[in-house]
Structure formats: structure tokens, C-alpha cells
Amino acid sequence: MKEPIIVGVTGASGAIYAVRLLETLCAAGRDVHLSISPSGRDVLRHELKLDVDLNNFDTSRLRLSGESTDTTLHYYHHQDFMAPMASGSFLTAGMVICPCSGSTLSSVATGAASNLIQRAAEVQLKERRKLILVPRETPLSLAHIDNMRRVTEAGAVVLPASPGFYHDARSIDDLVDFVVARICDQLGVEHALTKRWGER
Ligand SMILES: Cc1cc2nc3c(=O)[nH]c(=O)nc-3n(C[C@H](O)[C@H](O)[C@H](O)COP(=O)(O)O)c2cc1C
Numbered sequence: 695m696k697e698p699i700i701v702g703v704t705g706a707s708g709a710i711y712a713v714r715l716l717e718t719l720c721a722a723g724r725d726v727h728l729s730i731s732p733s734g735r736d737v738l739r740h741e742l743k744l745d746v747d748l749n750n751f752d753t754s755r756l757r758l759s760g761e762s763t764d765t766t767l768h769y770y771h772h773q774d775f776m777a778p779m780a781s782g783s784f785l786t787a788g789m790v791i792c793p794c795s796g797s798t799l800s801s802v803a804t805g806a807a808s809n810l811i812q813r814a815a816e817v818q819l820k821e822r823r824k825l826i827l828v829p830r831e832t833p834l835s836l837a838h839i840d841n842m843r844r845v846t847e848a849g850a851v852v853l854p855a856s857p858g859f860y861h862d863a864r865s866i867d868d869l870v871d872f873v874v875a876r877i878c879d880q881l882g883v884e885h886a887l888t889k890r891w892g893e894r
Contacts, residue, residue: 697787698725702811705733706793706830720765772809779814788824803841825850
């Protein structure tokens with residue numbers, strides 16, 4: 695049994711990446727511990743017309759396609775510091791914040807954890823576990839760049855939501871899959887989302 699993967703969804707544009715990531719992790723049979731910030735909820739509603747009640751969230755509302763029956767998607771409220779992911783004793787295979795807002799990036803960079811997502815990220819760093827941040831912002835301020843450098847020095851992987859166009863992308867889904875594939879590669883999760891360079 696592989697260890698669970700933590701997914702934090704925050705309020706940067708690109709909620710579609712989060713939903714595709716959850717679909718892919720669940721289809722790969724991985725247990726996922728999920729938390730969503732209030733701004734993440736707002737962006738899910740704005741971009742995907744997904745209404746998420748953070749206090750009473752039914753994960754089936756995400757309408758994940760291809761969800762594995764072996765998989766469990768556990769949801770935790772963003773202020774629930776009693777959640778397993780808040781402690782280093784809860785073993786994980788890593789954490790992804792996708793999408794990652796500039797303000798969550800800043801909190802992770804400075805260790806100022808004021809919600810469960812930021813606390814879980816802090817735990818990943820202190821335990822020297824995999825932490826992947828997927829920021830979506832353009833252009834970048836000096837604070838963004840400085841914060842990316844800080845989290846990188848602390849051991850996180852900054853994986854911007856910037857899809858390549860060299861794999862014959864035809865649709866938005868192809869571009870989304872490009873980014874989700876890179877995240878899965880970082881986590882060591884098998885997928886068939888995109889062809890690899892050099893593959894026919
Ligand atoms: C529709 C919408 C789109 C946003 N897009 C971005 C974005 O692309 N990148 C970003 O860093 N912040 C973006 N924001 C601002 C963040 O949501 C805001 O900074 C918020 O405080 C982030 O809080 P969180 O990190 O706890 O989710 C957006 C907000 C809204 C409402």
C-alpha cells in the first residue's frame with residue numbers, strides 16, 4: 695500500500711489543473727488527502743461552475759472521471775489543524791499545492807502557516823518530503839521570485855502551470871494534461887497523460 699498524497703487547492707487561476715490532478719491520482723489508485731482554501735473554492739466556482747461547501751464537502755461533487763474504486767479521497771477543512779496532514783507523524787508520499795496562489799507561496803516561503811494547507815506544506819519541508827508548488831501568475835513580482843527561490847532552497851519543487859506546446863497539443867485538455875503529467879512525474883505516479891519526448 696503506497697502512502698497517501700496531499701493535495702491543496704488554493705485561489706490561483708487554474709482550478710481545472712486541480713480537478714485533473716485529483717482524477718489522475720485517484721485513477722492511479724492513490725489515497726488522496728485534500729484541502730481547499732476559501733479562495734480556492736471561489737476559483738472552482740468561477741472557472742468550473744463547481745459549487746463547493748467547504749464546511750460539508752461531498753467529494754463526489756468534483757465529478758471525477760475514472761475514479762478507482764480502491765481509492766479514497768479524504769477531504770479536510772482548511773482550518774482543521776487536527777487533520778492527519780498537520781503532523782509529521784502522518785507519513786505521506788508528498789504534497790502538491792495546485793494551483794498555488796502567490797499568497798500561499800509567500801506563507802510557505804516564510805513558514806507563516808495560518809491554514810491547514812500551509813501547515814501541511816510546512817510539515818513536508820521540515821520532514822524533508824516532496825512538496826510541489828504549482829503557481830499561476832504572470833508577470834511575476836520580485837516577491838514572487840524571491841519566494842520561489844526560498845521554497846526551492848528549502849527543498850520544494852516550483853512547477854509553474856506553464857504548459858509546453860511541443861507535444862502536438864490540440865485542446866485545452868492537452869495543455870492541462872501536460873502540466874498534470876509533470877506533477878505526476880515528480881510524485882512518481884504512473885500515468886499515460888502525454889507522450890514523452892522521444893516516444894512515437
Ligand atoms: C477569480 C480569481 C482568480 C485569481 N487568480 C490568481 C492567480 O492566478 N494567481 C494568484 O496568485 N492569485 C490569484 N487570485 C488571488 C488569490 O485568490 C488571493 O491572493 C487569495 O488571497 C489567495 O488565498 P489562498 O492562497 O489562501 O487561496 C485570484 C483570485 C480570484 C478571485
